[in-house]
Amino acid sequence: MCINFICKRLGSIPKGWQADSKAQLHFLRNTTPFIVRCFSTSNKHSFTVSYLVNSCGLSPETAISASGKIHFENPKNPDSVLALLRNSGCTNTHITKIVTKFPSLLLVNPEKTLLPKLEFFRSIGFSGAHLASILSSKPSILSRSLENNLIPKYNFLKSVHISNEDAMKVLKRSCWSSSGNLEETIATNIAVLREIGVPISHISFLVVRYHTICQRSDKFSENVKKVVEMGFNPLKFTFLNALQAFCQTTESTRQQKKEIYRRWGWSEDEILLAFRTRPECMRLSEKHVMKVLDFLVNKMGWQPAAVSRDPVAICLNFEKRVVPRCSVVKVLLLKGLVKKDMRSSTFLKLTERDFLDKYVIKHQDNVPQLLDLYQGKVSFAELGFGS
Known part of the structure; x- marks a missing residue:
């Protein structure tokens, strides 16, 4: 050479x-x-x-x-494959991504193998730039059998009221690439949920966003029973969150999580209350829980029992939301500009824009450096409030 x-x-x-x-x-x-x-x-x-x-x-x-x-x-077959992709809306950038991730696509039969799949995607509402984006993000979906995988799995998803957009999200997952009995497992689990009255809209949400619904049916039924026994209402969305928490943790893990909260003085009733309010409390790491509670109790001065009644702070991003927002509210409390008995969820669950309007911009005349505190540019000490 x-x-x-x-x-x-x-x-x-x-x-x-x-x-x-x-x-x-x-x-x-x-x-x-x-x-x-x-x-x-x-x-x-x-x-x-x-x-x-x-x-x-x-x-x-x-x-x-x-x-x-x-x-x-020779370029004959690859050229035909690329021509089909371009005719389906793929740009050169899309094609580079597709071939990089799935080079063997260039060897498939363009007319018999590739074209029918592209036509199927168009038939369910995906074409042009939208289809090109899907293919470039997950080109391996084109390796699936149309008759044995894509069509039957799509039909199953539609039978449980999944939209075309969400059906495509599910089909792209690797766990749906097999031709096993996944649909049978999900159908059995859905039947369990329908029997206790879970709304179909909630079930559809569960199918699209959580892998919980794919859990082995006997284990899934056991977890559903435990969540019901804890008092969660199957008609409410928190039931799904609780079920997700149970399906993702073992009994020993949940006991370990409870022990973490006991260290901060929470009673069994307070632990149960926090879990009922925010089921994801049981899925958080020990490091995260300890860090947040140390900040809330030792730096913010909140009572542990108050946190258990309104545990939203434990479940949010610590550095990006909890610390800056709590710091601002702490200063406003010390200045007497907000109510002392205000719940943390009142300001922690607000959108970024709403929080800035209500708690920062509104009080800048009284506390000129409030925005700097919120952005981490100054500390409590620099504002004259000690450490």
Whole structure:
């Protein structure tokens, strides 16, 4: 393989390399690993590598790696595949992403294998840029069997009132790529939920967003029973959150979580109250819980029992929401600008815009550096409130 060919592979030819032997030597030293790989693939895969670079937009390094998985000696089939993708709305950028993630797509039969799948996606409402975005994010969906996977799984999702948009989100998941009895398991679990009165809209939400519904049916039924026995109303959305918490944790893990809260003086009733209010309390790490409660109790001065009654702060992002918002409210409390008995959820659950309007901008005349405190640019001490 000559230097010219190597330089073309790299996409550039160093200026003056032919006239300057030192520059040539320096260039070769810096590209030796790439050159070795080029030599190793030049005979058998040179056309494949060249095609991946020139027609699909892959980098030389990525093309060489992909050539270890696919090989072709003429562009007829790959050209047809790319033409179908372009006709379906894929740009060069989309095609580069698709081929990088799923290079063997170039080898499929474009008319018999690829086209029917693209037509299926169009038939359920996905075309143009939207379809191109889906394919470039998860091109492996094109490896699924249309008759044995995509169509039956789509029909099943529609039978439980899943929208086309959400059905596509589910189909893209790797767990839905198998042809096993996943639908049977989900159907059994859905029947359990329907029997106790869970609204179909809540069930659809569970199917789309949580893997809980895929849990083994006997274990799922057991967890549903426990959540009902704890007093959660199947008609309310918190029931789903509680079920998710139970399905994601074991009994021993839940006992460990309870022990963490006991260290802060919570009684069994207070722990149960917090869990009923915010079921995700049982899924948080010990490190996170300890950090948040230390801040709320020791720095903010809140009573542990008050936190258990309104535990929203434990479940939110500590650095981005809890600390800055609580810091602002603490200053406003000390200044007498807000009520002392205000619940934390009152200000922690607000949107960013609403919080700024109601608690920062509104009081800037009284506390000029309130925005700086909120943004972490000044501390309590710098505002004259001690540490």
